[in-house]
Amino acid sequence: MTQPNPAGLEDVVAGTSEICFIDGKEGRLLYRGYDVRDLAEHASFEEVVYLLWHGRLPNRAELDAFVQQLRSLQALPGQVLDLIQHIPPATHPMAALRTAVSYLGTLDPDQEDQSQEANLRRATRLVAQFPTLVAAIQRVRQGKEPVAPRRDLSLAANFLYMLRGEEPSPLHADVMNVALVLHADHELNASTFAARVVAATLSDMYSAITAAIGALKGPLHGGANEQVMRTLLEIGSPDKAEAWVKEALAAKRRIMGFGHRVYKTEDPRATILRRLSRKVAEAAGDLRWFEISQAVEKVVTAEKGLYPNVDFYSASTYYVMGIPFELYTPIFAVSRISGWTAHVLEQYANNRLIRPRAEYTGPTRREWVPLEQR
Numbered sequence: 001m002t003q004p005n006p007a008g009l010e011d012v013v014a015g016t017s018e019i020c021f022i023d024g025k026e027g028r029l030l031y032r033g034y035d036v037r038d039l040a041e042h043a044s045f046e047e048v049v050y051l052l053w054h055g056r057l058p059n060r061a062e063l064d065a066f067v068q069q070l071r072s073l074q075a076l077p078g079q080v081l082d083l084i085q086h087i088p089p090a091t092h093p094m095a096a097l098r099t100a101v102s103y104l105g106t107l108d109p110d111q112e113d114q115s116q117e118a119n120l121r122r123a124t125r126l127v128a129q130f131p132t133l134v135a136a137i138q139r140v141r142q143g144k145e146p147v148a149p150r151r152d153l154s155l156a157a158n159f160l161y162m163l164r165g166e167e168p169s170p171l172h173a174d175v176m177n178v179a180l181v182l183h184a185d186h187e188l189n190a191s192t193f194a195a196r197v198v199a200a201t202l203s204d205m206y207s208a209i210t211a212a213i214g215a216l217k218g219p220l221h222g223g224a225n226e227q228v229m230r231t232l233l234e235i236g237s238p239d240k241a242e243a244w245v246k247e248a249l250a251a252k253r254r255i256m257g258f259g260h261r262v263y264k265t266e267d268p269r270a271t272i273l274r275r276l277s278r279k280v281a282e283a284a285g286d287l288r289w290f291e292i293s294q295a296v297e298k299v300v301t302a303e304k305g306l307y308p309n310v311d312f313y314s315a316s317t318y319y320v321m322g323i324p325f326e327l328y329t330p331i332f333a334v335s336r337i338s339g340w341t342a343h344v345l346e347q348y349a350n351n352r353l354i355r356p357r358a359e360y361t362g363p364t365r366r367e368w369v370p371l372e373q374r
């Protein structure tokens, strides 16, 4: 057997992929060769999904056709809407999403078909349905009726529309689009790796995506954005940030939204989200959450040399947009479903079972002791 791997498989190259490149030293992120900063500035989320799946940007006709296809698939089957009504309202929306996606698998129109074409159709349905699912889950939790999707809005605008029951401002629609572009893919992060492990057994796409949702939910991964907002609310004002952070660090607590396994400098997505956070805050005339975030960043960077990751400034951005914090990780999933499905399709296209070894550290030879003698 090869040498034992470092804890958490740090820096272990566990496979090849053509989808996403991260330079952790320089703080660069590319989707299929395109810098995420250019995509955030110019691309719609729909274009990015096409790029991730097909390896190239769509032309006008291809994009129009893809957008129309997505819009035709946004509505949820009635059985899923019924299921959502039966989920206890106190359930975390990520748990509800995981349950609903698993149920969607039982209603899959392509049931036994495991061809690449059928899997691309599944991926398309999932990307189209995730915003509708998350919005419906939230509205039902709040005792409201789900809002039906519209066919004349971008995926980002439609998501906010279904959540709020009214069309978002162009600023909020734009900010949501950029947030979706920024969260779309990130190489072998924990949830994508989980999805690929499941796909590599040749299990179905819904099983892989359900596993990925479970992994994203954890606070060390996508669940951190919700925890960031809880932190900002607890701190309450910029002048309290320094003492709060110092006390948390002294107690060896982690400051959510900081640090990254791959980036040893600022996460390029955080740079863009910091700007967005300020922009929505200025437009709303409410800089409090942005200023607390900046104050926290200053102390964490000075004390620990840690940089904000993608989950840090997304929290204050969404909060000022009036989005409740339990939805921050589901919004991550609304975007990351594009990357998860891209990786599952890539895994199926060139599959080998993923099955590493463990370095055994338990006892090697023990004598059996009969029950009465223990």
Ligand SMILES: CC(=O)SCCNC(=O)CCNC(=O)[C@H](O)C(C)(C)COP(=O)(O)OP(=O)(O)OC[C@H]1O[C@@H](n2cnc3c(N)ncnc32)[C@H](O)[C@@H]1OP(=O)(O)O
Binding pocket: 008, 189, 219, 220, 221, 222, 224, 253, 254, 255, 256, 257, 258, 259, 260, 261, 262, 304, 306, 309, 310, 311
């Ligand atoms: C979308 C995403 O998944 S982005 C990541 C979202 N997660 C978070 O924001 C949670 C907070 N951050 C963390 O817990 C970590 O930075 C992780 C999980 C993201 C990466 O962790 P790893 O690469 O495994 O680093 P590891 O956990 O080994 O930490 C290394 C050292 O930095 C410290 N550290 C890392 N992150 C933090 C943090 N956010 N706050 C305080 N200390 C931290 C650790 O305590 C550890 O210190 P020690 O060596 O003195 O014990």
Ligand SMILES: O=C([O-])CC(=O)C(=O)O
Binding pocket: 183, 185, 186, 188, 189, 190, 221, 261, 262, 309, 310
């Ligand atoms: O890459 C990671 O480990 C986590 C992350 O930033 C992401 O999934 O976007």
